[in-house]
Amino acid sequence: MQTKTLDNLQEWxxxxxxxxxxxxxxxxxxxxxxxxxxxxxxxxxxxxxPLKKKPRSFWCTSDPSDVARVEDxxxxxxxxxxxxxxxNNWMDPxxxxxxxxxxxxxSMNGRTMYVIPFAMGVVGGRNSKYGVQISDSPYVVASMRxxxxxxxEALKEIRKTHEFVKALHSVGAPLLSGVEDVTWPCxxxxxxxxxxxxxxxxxxxxxxxxxxxxxxxxxxxRIASYLGWKEGFLAEHMLILxxxxxxxxxNYIAAAFPSACGKTNLAMLDPALQGWKVETIGDDIAWxxxxxxxxxxxxxxxxxxxxxxxxxxxxxxxxxxxxxxxxNSIFTNVALTDDGDVWWEGMTEEIPTHLTSWKRxxxxxxxxxxxxxxxxxxxxxxxxxxxxAPEWENPDGVPISAIFFGGRRDSTLPLVFQARNWQxxxxxxxxxxxxxxxxxxxxxxxxxxxxxxMLPFLGYHAGDYFKHWLSLASVTSENxxxxxxxxxxxxxxxxxxxxxxxxxxxxxxxxxxxEQVRGETSSRESAIGLIPxxxxxxxxxxxxxxxxxxxxxxxxxxxxENEIPLIHKWFEFIGDKMPLELWDELSFLEENIASx
Ligand code: TSX
Ligand code: MN
Numbered sequence: 001m002q003t004k005t006l007d008n009l010q011e012w013x014x015x016x017x018x019x020x021x022x023x024x025x026x027x028x029x030x031x032x033x034x035x036x037x038x039x040x041x042x043x044x045x046x047x048x049x050p051l052k053k054k055p056r057s058f059w060c061t062s063d064p065s066d067v068a069r070v071e072d073x074x075x076x077x078x079x080x081x082x083x084x085x086x087x088n089n090w091m092d093p094x095x096x097x098x099x100x101x102x103x104x105x106x107s108m109n110g111r112t113m114y115v116i117p118f119a120m121g122v123v124g125g126r127n128s129k130y131g132v133q134i135s136d137s138p139y140v141v142a143s144m145r146x147x148x149x150x151x152x153e154a155l156k157e158i159r160k161t162h163e164f165v166k167a168l169h170s171v172g173a174p175l176l177s178g179v180e181d182v183t184w185p186c187x188x189x190x191x192x193x194x195x196x197x198x199x200x201x202x203x204x205x206x207x208x209x210x211x212x213x214x215x216x217x218x219x220x221x222r223i224a225s226y227l228g229w230k231e232g233f234l235a236e237h238m239l240i241l242x243x244x245x246x247x248x249x250x251n252y253i254a255a256a257f258p259s260a261c262g263k264t265n266l267a268m269l270d271p272a273l274q275g276w277k278v279e280t281i282g283d284d285i286a287w288x289x290x291x292x293x294x295x296x297x298x299x300x301x302x303x304x305x306x307x308x309x310x311x312x313x314x315x316x317x318x319x320x321x322x323x324x325x326x327x328n329s330i331f332t333n334v335a336l337t338d339d340g341d342v343w344w345e346g347m348t349e350e351i352p353t354h355l356t357s358w359k360r361x362x363x364x365x366x367x368x369x370x371x372x373x374x375x376x377x378x379x380x381x382x383x384x385x386x387x388x389a390p391e392w393e394n395p396d397g398v399p400i401s402a403i404f405f406g407g408r409r410d411s412t413l414p415l416v417f418q419a420r421n422w423q424x425x426x427x428x429x430x431x432x433x434x435x436x437x438x439x440x441x442x443x444x445x446x447x448x449x450x451x452x453x454m455l456p457f458l459g460y461h462a463g464d465y466f467k468h469w470l471s472l473a474s475v476t477s478e479n480x481x482x483x484x485x486x487x488x489x490x491x492x493x494x495x496x497x498x499x500x501x502x503x504x505x506x507x508x509x510x511x512x513x514x515e516q517v518r519g520e521t522s523s524r525e526s527a528i529g530l531i532p533x534x535x536x537x538x539x540x541x542x543x544x545x546x547x548x549x550x551x552x553x554x555x556x557x558x559x560x561e562n563e564i565p566l567i568h569k570w571f572e573f574i575g576d577k578m579p580l581e582l583w584d585e586l587s588f589l590e591e592n593i594a595s596x
Pocket of ligand 2 (some may be wrong): 237284
């Protein structure tokens with residue numbers, strides 16, 4: 001239940017303390033002094049190793065069994081199963097609560113219970129939302145301080161508005177007296193549970209990432225997507241970019257990509273094109289609200305970046321490297337260098353000869369094992385990013401003129417194309433697909449649908465979510481809505497070689513999209529949408545032939561003939577709630593491909 005009185009927060013804290021039976025209760029204020037105190041606790045417990053080479057930064061390793069989000073243990077507990085939909089695990093809320101109450105009973109024994117008030121969005125912002133996380137993990141306290149606006153200011157706002165999401169977390173490892181603690185307590189029995197109708201999150205058994213930092217995926221995506229459906233906004237798995245063209249016109253772009261597609265790299269893009277400037281507003285989550293002018297405004301509800309470390313380096317993302325250089329960061333499951341710095345695969349061209357691996361074992365270059373876990377992370381303040389745009393903390397957000405959807409596909413999807421209209425754009429989001437990489441699943445090259453890159457983060461029925469997206473066209477005029485594009489940086493030739501150089505060169509695709517937004521059109525209608533005309537994508541100073549450009553932009557009849565049945569199966573899977581408008585889009589696509 002939503003908190004309505006001033007005392008409800010205290011009542012809830014008392015109630016949870018009675019259930020979980022901690023030794024101590026500590027209310028977080030978010031101060032410098034407190035941060036030092038928490039870090040010292042973590043150093044003393046040997047959870048944190050201070051880095052000699054980066055100020056106020058720490059190396060940390062998790063239990064090898066607790067390294068990623070646990071999607072098969074993640075639940076949406078709405079009253080009706082049909083409100084969770086076919087893409088979510090569901091259980092009756094009362095049934096789930098009784099399971100959880102048993103697990104949480106005494107789960108904080110011997111530990112300190114931290115009360116962590118936090119804001120998603122700037123404190124006091126029109127569209128900001130609040131939460132209080134209760135956790136028995138000091139690592140979570142330190143991380144929440146980076147990833148959210150945590151402490152006194154948020155608490156004041158909660159006391160003013162009496163509104164907050166209750167986010168309960170326990171690593172599920174009560175500490176018996178006289179028994180020495182482990183560095184990463186957790187429990188093999190994990191539950192990540194959202195109760196959207198009650199605005200509650202209960203998370204048990206894991207201390208890692210999205211399982212434990214409840215402001216991020218659990219709140220800002222799962223709970224907020226449900227609230228967006230009810231209140232008329234969108235909570236999306238999107239980065240937000242500010243792009244300034246040589247004539248000083250500013251465009252803001254939001255982009256949704258599944259994991260392992262380089263979202264953080266694009267968010268901090270260092271453009272290859274002369275005279276173009278790209279700045280960062282956010283790298284993972286965007287809340288989109290209508291402004292008084294009928295346009296969609298995006299804000300980043302987070303305060304930091306929780307980025308995948310391997311593959312982040314001076315060549316692929318120099319701005320992320322500069323962000324962490326400034327310190328104040330937590331590195332989890334990467335390798336430690338002998339001189340007290342962090343390292344991971346892909347950070348530098350030169351590989352250190354000796355490291356301590358994420359498993360805390362001696363590691364030498366040439367080892368068959370990775371030094372860092374593929375899902376190892378840096379956790380660092382967004383304010384330290386050299387490309388952060390000044391308006392990243394605008395309480396009203398920034399007006400979005402284009403939305404990109406994209407995934408990792410060897411074939412079929414061209415480098416870039418534009419939706420004909422909003423409804424077609426929603427079709428592109430609903431059919432977003434990506435090929436699995438080894439890092440994610442172990443299975444390589446399997447095409448998976450990941451609608452709007454939200455598959456693991458939807459707090460309600462995917463069909464209702466598609467309808468919600470479609471409905472925005474009846475709230476405002478089509479003209480006010482962002483133009484929608486689909487991109488694929490990952491298309492390969494017959495020999496398996498990437499056709500497009502990607503990274504900084506993606507600024508050429510941004511340029512074309514912005515020209516389209518500005519009505520300086522250089523596109524043609526194709527069977528799948530608007531495709532750049534030959535020569536429309538700026539390839540100056542890029543060693544790529546017109547023939548190769550044609551190949552990376554090609555729409556192949558036979559490839560699409562293979563694709564359409566896959567989309568058909570996906571829509572069938574969504575079931576009765578699949579909007580008819582999107583079935584119409586599929587029929588139209590089928591006709592277009594047939595008549596190619
Ligand atoms: O992040 C990526 N982006 C977006 C950058 C702004 N990656 C890394 C994905 C893993 C997280 C990419 N990988 C991109 C890309 O645009 N493109 C590719 C594929 C690719 C990889 C290497 C080369 C070219 C393309 N070039 C050489 O190896 C020289
Ligand atoms: Mn993400």
